[in-house]
Amino acid sequence: MSDGIRRQLNDDVLAQIIAELVQQSTCNLLPLSETCHLSRTLCKPFIFSHATCHIGEPVRSRRMLIPTFMWPYIRYLMVIDDCPDQAAGAWVHARSAMRHLYYARDPYLCGVLESPKLFSLLRHMPRLTKISLNLQDYRCVHGVSWATLKSILALPQLREFWVDLLLSPTQSPSHNDETDFSPLTLLHHERGVSDIYPPTTTERANIRYLLTKLCLSLEVLTLPAELVPVSALSSWNWPRLRELRVRGARWDSPSTPYTTLFSNMRNLRVLVLELSLSVEAEPRPISDPAMKAFPWPDLEHFSVSHPVVHDSVYAHLPRRLRVLTLSCCPHKAEKPALEASDRVYAYPTRTGSEILEILQRCRAQELLELQIEYHADESENLLLGFLSSAFPKLQSLEIYRYRHPNTGDIAVVSSTCL
Incomplete structure (x- = not known):
């Protein structure tokens, strides 16, 4: 220049x-x-703001993992866990036998990530605000130890933490542990092995402990449904929480309406409840029929699986709602691919008439994106015609449509094209 x-x-x-x-x-x-x-x-x-490192053995040198000149600039660090002990947890769980461990003392905890050199490296990254811990194979029964969690979450500059390892399934903090955690604004935890390795009591206690420390600062929270501390959610204050995403198998107890469970999350703008059902479970309404006030007046994105037709929540959705999803979880179209799964799902799909009844109660005239899933019936033309008139600003329409075998094509009038 x-x-x-x-x-x-x-x-x-x-x-x-x-x-x-x-x-x-x-x-x-x-x-x-x-x-x-x-x-x-x-x-x-x-x-140099983003860095990715694969760790397959305990870190022996900070410089060997990431060059020194990059440390002052890294804001986001993705750690891929290549620990050779990853399969040990699944092996022990399936065969009740100990497999040779290379670095771990516990088959369910990663010994590679529990490295003083790694913790020292993180402390030498002054701009580091986001850390992601990822498994090479997300289906492995492999967890992060409590010592590792504590060392990461205590970093004063950290604001976002993404993790798909198990959250210390066999270790808990001591009763006199007074570690101060960083005020995280985002916690994203995925758990891909719940069907073969259900959460342990220790794991549930750990997530509960973390949320008691973080609920005042969190703005975005993603959790597996199996780990949600349902009984305690409404007793904590969530003054900054804007996004809540819960994915996994719906809990059976308590059956408290979601509008009550999440009533202290007054600033929610995004609520995603992707909750699957077992074959004997029935869909559950979001709100209490006696609900007097809608708890999330600023809601812009609402995703619910297995909607209940007479649920009063749809009549209270704010006009400013931008995204609405009414579908099965998983989609019924995925059933053939999931038949070999260890978990058996229910697919209580609504009819076109029922989806129409739900949408007719919505006042969300600012809606931009809509996803619906239904069995076609005699009201399908009415449903599609209603969409174009009720939601004039709609930009994206995603439909999962099913029909009974040996039925002819159902004509769709051209006026329904968006």
Whole structure:
């Protein structure tokens, strides 16, 4: 970059150019960073803001894992757990026999991540605000120890934590543990092995302990349904929570309506309840018929599985709602692929008439995205015609439609095209 151009473009202008390029792709910064020393200095915080490392053995050198020059710039670190002991948990669970462990003392806990050198490395990344712990194979029965969790969550700069390892299924904090956790704004936990390895009592206690520490700061929370501390949710304050996503098998007890369970989450804008049912379970309404006030006035995204036709919640959805999903979980279309699964699902799919009845009670005229799942019946034309008139701003319509065998095509009038 010539001196003349540099005099015309001050640092603020260059920073704006860099910000525009970053929105497209970080790769766009590489040619710019090679033009001069100033450009490279301004680009480095963006080029090196993300790092991914695969860890297959305990960290023996911080420099060997991530080059020293990158440490001051990393904001997001993704750790892929390649521990050779990953299969040990599943082996023990399935065969009740101990398999040789390379680094772990417990077949359900990762010994590779419990490394003082790794913790030291994290403390030397001043801009690190997001950490993700991922399994190489998400179906492995493999967990992170409490010592590792505590060391990560105590990082003062950390704000977002993503983890798909089990949350210390065999270890809990001691009674005199007074570790101060960072005020996380996002906690995202996926659990891909609930069908073969249900949560332990210790694991449930750990998530409960974490939420008591984090509920005042969390803004986004994603949890497996099997780990949700249902009985305690309504007793905690959630002043900042904007997004709640719960996925997994619906709990049977307590049967308290969700509008009561989540009543302290007054600032929710996104509520996703992707809850599957067992074959003997019945769909459950979201709200209490006697509900006097809708608890989430700012709700913009509402996703519910197995909707109940006479649920009063749909008449109370705010006009500003932007996204609505009414479907099965999993979709009935996925049934053939899931027949070999260890879990047997129910698919109580609504008819077109029932979905129409639900939508006729909604006042969400600002709706932009809609997903529905139904069995076609004689009211399908009415349903599709209603969509175009009731939701004039709709931009995305996703339909999972089923019909009985040996039925002819159902004509759809052209006026329903969006």
